[in-house]
Amino acid sequence: MGIKKTLGLGMATAALGLALIGGGTFAYFSDSVETSGTFASGTLDLNAEPTVVINLDNIKPGDYGIRTFKLFNNGTLDIEKVLLRTSYSVTNMAGAPANTDDFGKHIKVMFLTNLDKQEDVIYETTLYELQSLAPDAVDNKWQEWFEERGGLKAGTSDNLIVKFEFVDNNEDQNQFQGDALQLKWTFEARQGTGTAK
Known part of the structure; x- marks a missing residue:
């Protein structure tokens, strides 16, 4: 047999082998699934009732007011913290004495207590000092095994009671005659840390 025939036969054999190998790769079982x-986020929905915590007219040094209100969690997620942010503005009546002091330094929050948690959120501070604080209104620092934990669970509410007082400092406070202090309390709900679902 000549070299051309041997080479030709070798190439034909190789081509047949490749065809058989290539043809065999298409025969297999398969399945798929x-x-x-889905990902759906929950909601934080904090509400207060009433939204006007206090309105005191014609007050003088020594006057005070006690009020109750509720914080509601109408959302689908538990709230871990409710931070209380304080701001206010003071306006003077026309013709009133000129102020040399901040009226907010003389309005004291005698207490703000969360009745459900049996916890003092604020214990005696002025509105002026409260501006630099952000206490947690639903905390429970001294939790016992039978008491409600801190936070505000979805679908629940907490009752709070607060006492404000125009402090009589036994000094001349004429500069505050005719003043009006507009208080704004913002309750800011914060979620808890992420958990395994």
Whole structure:
């Protein structure tokens, strides 16, 4: 047999082998399945009732007011903290004496207590000092095993009671005659840390 025939036969054999190998790769079993998932976020929905915590007219040094209100969690997520932010503005009546002091330094929050947690949120501070603080209105620092934990669970509420006083400092406070202090308390709900679901 000549070299051309041997080479030709070798190439034909190689081509037949490749054809058989290539043809064999298409014969196999298969199966498949699809999976899916959804992600839906929850909501934080904090409300207060009433939204006007206090209105005191014609007050003089020594006058005070005690009020109750509720914080509601109408959302689907538990609230871990409710931070109380304080701001206010003071306006003077026309013709009133000129102020040399901040009226907010003389309005004291005698207490703000969370009745559900049996916890003092604020214990005696002025509105002026409270501006630089952000206490947690739903905390429970001294939790016993039978007491409600801190936070505000979805669908629940906490009752709070507060006492404000125009402090009589036994000095001349004429500069505050005719003053009006507009208080704004903002309760800011914060979620807890993420958990395994």
